[in-house]
Amino acid sequence: xxxxxxxxxxxxxxxxxxxxxxxxxxxxxxxxxxxxxxxxxxxxxxxxxxxxxxxxxxxxxxxxxxxxxxxxxxxxxxxxxxxxxxxxxxxxxxxxxxxxxxxxxxxxxxxxxxxxxxxxxxxxxxxxxxxxxxxxxxxxxxxxxxxxxxxxxxxxxxxxxxxxxxxxxxxxxxxxxxxxxxxxxxxxxxxxxxxxxxxxxxxxxxxxxxxxxxxxxxxxxx
Amino acid sequence: xxxxxxxxxxxxxxxxxxxxxxxxxxxxxxxxxxxxxxxxxxxxxxxxxxxxxxxxxxxxxxxxxxxxxxxxxxxxxxxxxxxxxxxxxxxxxxxxxxxxxxxxxxxxxxxxxxxxxxxxxxxxxxxxxxxxxxxxxxxxxxxxxxxxxxxxxxxxxxxxxxxxxxxxxxxxxxxxxxxxxxxxxxxxxxxxxxxxxxxxxxxxxxxxxxxxxxxxxxxxxx
DNA sequence: GACATAATTTTGATTAGTCAAAGTAGATAT
DNA sequence: ATATCTACTTTGACTAATCAAAATTATGTC
Ligand SMILES: [Mn+2]
Ligand SMILES: [Mn+2]
Ligand SMILES: [Mn+2]
Ligand SMILES: [Mn+2]
Numbered sequence: 001x002x003x004x005x006x007x008x009x010x011x012x013x014x015x016x017x018x019x020x021x022x023x024x025x026x027x028x029x030x031x032x033x034x035x036x037x038x039x040x041x042x043x044x045x046x047x048x049x050x051x052x053x054x055x056x057x058x059x060x061x062x063x064x065x066x067x068x069x070x071x072x073x074x075x076x077x078x079x080x081x082x083x084x085x086x087x088x089x090x091x092x093x094x095x096x097x098x099x100x101x102x103x104x105x106x107x108x109x110x111x112x113x114x115x116x117x118x119x120x121x122x123x124x125x126x127x128x129x130x131x132x133x134x135x136x137x138x139x140x141x142x143x144x145x146x147x148x149x150x151x152x153x154x155x156x157x158x159x160x161x162x163x164x165x166x167x168x169x170x171x172x173x174x175x176x177x178x179x180x181x182x183x184x185x186x187x188x189x190x191x192x193x194x195x196x197x198x199x200x201x202x203x204x205x206x207x208x209x210x211x212x213x214x215x216x217x218x219x220x221x222x
Numbered sequence: 223x224x225x226x227x228x229x230x231x232x233x234x235x236x237x238x239x240x241x242x243x244x245x246x247x248x249x250x251x252x253x254x255x256x257x258x259x260x261x262x263x264x265x266x267x268x269x270x271x272x273x274x275x276x277x278x279x280x281x282x283x284x285x286x287x288x289x290x291x292x293x294x295x296x297x298x299x300x301x302x303x304x305x306x307x308x309x310x311x312x313x314x315x316x317x318x319x320x321x322x323x324x325x326x327x328x329x330x331x332x333x334x335x336x337x338x339x340x341x342x343x344x345x346x347x348x349x350x351x352x353x354x355x356x357x358x359x360x361x362x363x364x365x366x367x368x369x370x371x372x373x374x375x376x377x378x379x380x381x382x383x384x385x386x387x388x389x390x391x392x393x394x395x396x397x398x399x400x401x402x403x404x405x406x407x408x409x410x411x412x413x414x415x416x417x418x419x420x421x422x423x424x425x426x427x428x429x430x431x432x433x434x435x436x437x438x439x440x441x442x443x444x
Numbered sequence: 445g446a447c448a449t450a451a452t453t454t455t456g457a458t459t460a461g462t463c464a465a466a467g468t469a470g471a472t473a474t
Numbered sequence: 475a476t477a478t479c480t481a482c483t484t485t486g487a488c489t490a491a492t493c494a495a496a497a498t499t500a501t502g503t504c
Contacts, residue, residue, distance in 0.1 A: 005491065027452060040492055042453055047490080059452060059499070090337040100334055107329035112322055115312040227461065249482060262462055264483055269460080281469070281482060 002053075004106035007075050009034060009044055010053055011105075013064055014072035018139070019162075024061035073137035078105040080126035080133075081117055087127040088120060094127045095169035128169075129160025129179035129216070147185075147195070148212035155184050156217035163214040172215075175205045182220050224275075226328035229297050231256060231266055232275055233327075235286060236294035240361070241384070246283035295359035300327040302348035302355075303339055309349040310342060316349045317391035350391075351382025351401030351438070369407075369417070370434035377406050378439035385436040394437075397427045404442050 002010075012033045016025045031041035049056040053068035064072055082101040086092045092100070108116070114135075117123075124140070125131055131140040144159040158181045161172055172178060176199055183197040186204060195212055198204045207215075224232070234255045238247045253263035271278040275290035286294055304323040308314045314322070330338070336357075339345075346362070347353055353362040366381040380403045383394055394400060398421055405419040408426060417434055420426045429437075 003490075028450095031452095036491090037493055038452060039454075039494080044491080086334065090334065090341060092334070092337065096333070100331055103329040103331075104326070107325040109322055109325075111318070112308065112312065112314070115314065119312060225460075250480095253482095258461090259463055260482060261464080261484075266461080 002051075002071060005044075006048065006051075006053065007071065007106055008102075009048060010064065010068050010072040011075040011079070013054065013062060014069065014076060017064065018141075023063045024057065025063070026061040030062065070137055073133045073139065074110075075105055076139070077133040077135070077137075078108055078113055080130060081113060081120065081123070082108065083126045083128070084120055084123050084132070085116055088123075093170075094173065095166045097127065098164040125160075125179070127179075128162075128164075129158070130162070142216065144216035144218045146213045147197075147207065147215045147217050148209045150185050150188075150217065150219070152185055152188050155182060155220040155222060157182050157220040158215060158217050160216045161214060162216060168211065168214070176203070177205065177215060182222075183217075224293060227266075228270065228273075228275065229293065229328055230324075231270060232286065232290050232294040233297040233301065235276065235284060236291065236298060239286065240363075245285045246279065247285070248283040252284065292359055295355045295361065296332075297327055298361070299355040299357070299359075300330055300335055302352055303335060303342065303345070304330065305348045305350070306342055306345050306354070307338055310345075315392075316395065317388045319349065320386040347382075347401065350384075350386075351380070352384070364438060366438035366440045368435045369419075369429065369437045369439050370431045372407050372410075372439065372441070374407055374410050377404060377442040377444060379404050379442040380437060380439050382438045383436060384438060390433065390436070398425070399427065399429075399437060404444075405439075 009030070013025050013030065016029055016033060017023060027038055027041045027045060030045070031038045034041065036044075045054065045056045045062050048054045048062065048068070052065055053071070054062040054064055056062050079101045082104045083094075083097045086097040086100055087094055117135075123132060131142060133139040142159055147156065150156055158177060158179055160179055161169065161177070163169070177183075177197075182200050183205075184200075186196040186198050188195045190209075193209045195207050195209065196204055197207060231252070235247050235252065238251055238255060239245060249260060249263045249267060252267070253260045256263065258266075267276065267278045267284050270276045270284065270290070274287055275293070276284040276286055278284050301323045304326045305316075305319045308319040308322055309316055339357075345354060353364060355361040364381055369378065372378055380399060380401055382401055383391065383399070385391070399405075404422050405427075406422075408418040408420050410417045412431075415431045417429050417431065418426055419429060
């Protein structure tokens, strides 16, 4: 049985792997996403390798074994299904659900998860727009790109928000920067590190490019 | 922040306290209900005392402080509300929910619990018939007595099942030995350590007195 | 190629929780 | 009153997870 610490490490390693599309994750990144000191990450890498969850290449990084990837996918599925439940069924705000799911994901069994999935009607995306891995561990790789990569005058449909920061999520909700919404890109000012969007109803939002990287969208043909 | 280990110890100490109606719980009982060696229970008693959860009287036992009782009640509330959710909303069998709730109770926050309570319609009893403590930590002390204490020809209404053993719960479900059911006590044979009950529909059940102690009931006037 | 810098690993220490086995104190029985 | 038995406590050992700080390795610069 994997401890919840192990589950967290594997899940975060998977998320970084999916984001960066490179199979090895450096100890620096591991230590950053898990908020532990580098020495702790190194020690953990060794013990994860000992137990067959990852391969560890000293001074390079770790990559998930198939056993590790399987558990990591299952954790991501739990996390995102729980987030969906917390919003859809219990009515929590999408800015608070990440922290809650972070704990619950380790406590829910496969059996209960299956019932929950059924109860929720087998959703395919979580409230942040992130795809929920299937029971067999398959995840849809979204074709969407960060807002920061679109150019002026394009219309886009928001697909997902790749950031769990509470303040940013509250801002996003307030400005309707949520999955499904349509925006037109009014201006992109690289030099000022900013862009301006407009909703179909005419409201405009200013977004720093740093933040725009955290919002994934698809071109929208009206 | 109390660890889940501490939460489990406090909750079980509370349950024993409620069952035996005596405030001090011996280390032997603690080690039995928590399935640890006696030495571990003693070590834990000291550390629980150090952190203000219990008072520890060497060679006598532990009793919850008010701080400890408060947390223990909150754990019992979580446990029983979660059990209710698992049966009512997700449709799990009452024989499996105890183990599931045993994990989830440590992962659910007060905020989510409150939403869940609301969603469930603020139930007052869990699926086993045990009272759910209120948010403020008050628990209804049931007036019910073990089946083993009733005498022949009395009619009783089952109130609760005080046992989490899966096999017994499955047996109980099959024989309709569940909260709310009415039975007539046909025979009590102390010497043979057994009693016979009959449902209103005429089906009869044989129950050892050991098991009859685990079923609480009230006299029923038809 | 040597030096500075950044990333990573090593070392030594700490805390929580556990067990096995040895020791002790109280209660019970003769 | 002494011996015995049982419950409880102590001791020593172990694992998982963590940090701080020192040591090492790799990289990039001049
Ligand atoms: Mn987590
Ligand atoms: Mn999410
Ligand atoms: Mn528990
Ligand atoms: Mn119960």
